[in-house]
Amino acid sequence: MIVGRFFFAAVGVIGELMITVGLLLGGYVLWNVWWDSNQSAAIAEQGVADFYETVEAAPKTAAELNTDDPPPVDDAPGDGETLGVLIVPAWYDLTNNTMPIREGTSDAVLDQAAAGRYSDTAMPGEVGNFALAGHRRTHGNSFRFVDRLEPGDQIIVETATTWYVYAVTEDYVVTPDQSDVIAPVPRSPGVDPTERLLTLTTCHSPSMGEWGNSHRWITHAKFVGWMDREDGMPEQVLNDPGVM
Amino acid sequence: MYGLLWRALPGPGWAKFIQVLVLLGLLFYVLFTWVYPWISDTFVGTDPNFG
Numbered sequence: 001m002i003v004g005r006f007f008f009a010a011v012g013v014i015g016e017l018m019i020t021v022g023l024l025l026g027g028y029v030l031w032n033v034w035w036d037s038n039q040s041a042a043i044a045e046q047g048v049a050d051f052y053e054t055v056e057a058a059p060k061t062a063a064e065l066n067t068d069d070p071p072p073v074d075d076a077p078g079d080g081e082t083l084g085v086l087i088v089p090a091w092y093d094l095t096n097n098t099m100p101i102r103e104g105t106s107d108a109v110l111d112q113a114a115a116g117r118y119s120d121t122a123m124p125g126e127v128g129n130f131a132l133a134g135h136r137r138t139h140g141n142s143f144r145f146v147d148r149l150e151p152g153d154q155i156i157v158e159t160a161t162t163w164y165v166y167a168v169t170e171d172y173v174v175t176p177d178q179s180d181v182i183a184p185v186p187r188s189p190g191v192d193p194t195e196r197l198l199t200l201t202t203c204h205s206p207s208m209g210e211w212g213n214s215h216r217w218i219t220h221a222k223f224v225g226w227m228d229r230e231d232g233m234p235e236q237v238l239n240d241p242g243v244m
Numbered sequence: 245m246y247g248l249l250w251r252a253l254p255g256p257g258w259a260k261f262i263q264v265l266v267l268l269g270l271l272f273y274v275l276f277t278w279v280y281p282w283i284s285d286t287f288v289g290t291d292p293n294f295g
Contacts, residue, residue, distance in 0.1 A: 004250055004257070016245050027272060031280040032288075107285070 032138050037113075040140035044113035047100035048242070051082045055160045056229065057244040063232030065165060065225035071125035071196075072162055072226075076117075079104045084124065084159040086115045086132070087243065089236040094145050098242050101157065105133040113140020115200075118182050124157045124164045125226060128193040131182035136203040136210050136217070143202035144210060146171070146217050155198055155221045156234055158243070163234055166198040166221035173204055173215050181218045196223035 077083045084101045091097040102109045105116035115132040122128030134142035149155075149168045157164040174181055182201065184193035200219040205212020227234065237243045253260040 005247065013245055024275070027275055028280050028283065031276050032284065035276055036281070036284070 037138055037140050040111060040113035041096045044096060044099050044140055044142075047082055047102075047112070047114060048085055048098055051085060051100060052244050058163075058229040058233045059231070060238065061232040062235035062238060063163070063227040065227055065234070067225040071164060071223075073123050073126045074159055074161070076119065076123055077103045079119070080106070080109055082114075083117065084157055085243075087156040087158060087237055087240070088149070088153070089156065090149055090153045091145050092240070094148070095141060098240065099134075099140075099142055101132065110135055110142075111139045113142050115142060121182055121199075122184065122193075122196070124159060124198075125162065125196060125223065127196055128184040129182055129186060129197045129199055130157075131199040131201065133201050143200055143217075146200055146202050146219055147204075147210070149219055154224075154234075154236060155200070156237060157198070158229075158233075161229055163227045163229065165224050165226065165234060166196075167224050168219060168221045171217065171219040173206065173217055175214075176216055178216070181216075186218075186220060197221065198223070 074083065081103050082100045083103055086099050086101050088097060096113065100114045101117060102114040103117055104119050109116040110133060113135070115134045117123075118131040118133065121131040124130050136143055136146070149171065151168050151170065153168045155166045155168065157166070178187075180187050180189045182199055183189040183191075185191040185195075186197065186199065198221040200217075200221075202217050203213045203215075204210070204217035205214040208214075233243065250260060250264075253263050255263075
């Protein structure tokens with residue numbers, strides 16, 4: 001009691017206000033980085049589980065990559081619907097690696113820790129540029145470790161019927177107005193595509209790194225092959241108990 | 245201001261302390277559930293989109 005009264009009298013109202021502001025700001029950071037991100041990641045995890053309920057489980061054996069025939073291409077789903085699952089083997093043990101891919105890049109999609117497909121880009125396996133957006137930090141940290149990807153690292157897209165395997169080719173940083181990085185031929189809008197590409201886009205800033213939002217980190221990957229779910233799964237995901 | 249609150253709460257010191265904890269819990273529940281999401285949506289842009 002005496003200690004409490006002495007403390008409050010000494011600090012004064014201004015001090016108390018500053019403490020209050022500090023606590024509220026600290027609370028916001030805590031909410032943003034920890035609480036809300038965990039909530040988003042949990043929703044994403046549930047989204048993957050819901051998707052798996054709608055598909056046949058792939059046999060737990062390594063299937064052979066088909067690099068000769070063109071892959072099947074699904075029709076685009078409705079806005080916000082899950083079209084598949086994104087798996088980046090290099091992100092194992094780093095992050096919630098198995099995330100739903102949903103149609104569209106609205107806040108409703110991205111804030112729930114999903115990868116969002118830019119609706120005017122290609123579908124998985126299609127000739128052109130299958131482009132995905134995801135948050136870097138906060139809202140589930142979807143693409144947090146995008147900067148760890150090296151050329152050759154695989155990006156795997158799983159749909160109801162097919163596994164699509166892409167390999168990273170390059171990455172670079174642009175400003176948010178340079179949207180031609182998701183053109184069918186990146187940075188060459190209007191040119192007819194001949195390759196099957198995948199592009200990850202997320203936040204980046206030269207000064208604040210993964211916390212910044214002033215720039216966009218772009219990672220391109222090129223299609224290397226596909227496999228039918230009925231035949232098994234890529235060997236890189238065999239040890240992932242969450243994948244089916 | 246916190247002095248006034250401390251004096252306004254009934255009971256001995258430990259009871260006041262528990263009440264403060266409850267109030268803090270309520271405060272952060274309200275903040276986490278409504279206030280912070282609203283601030284994030286309204287003022288803080290983290291949209292990784294283009295255009």
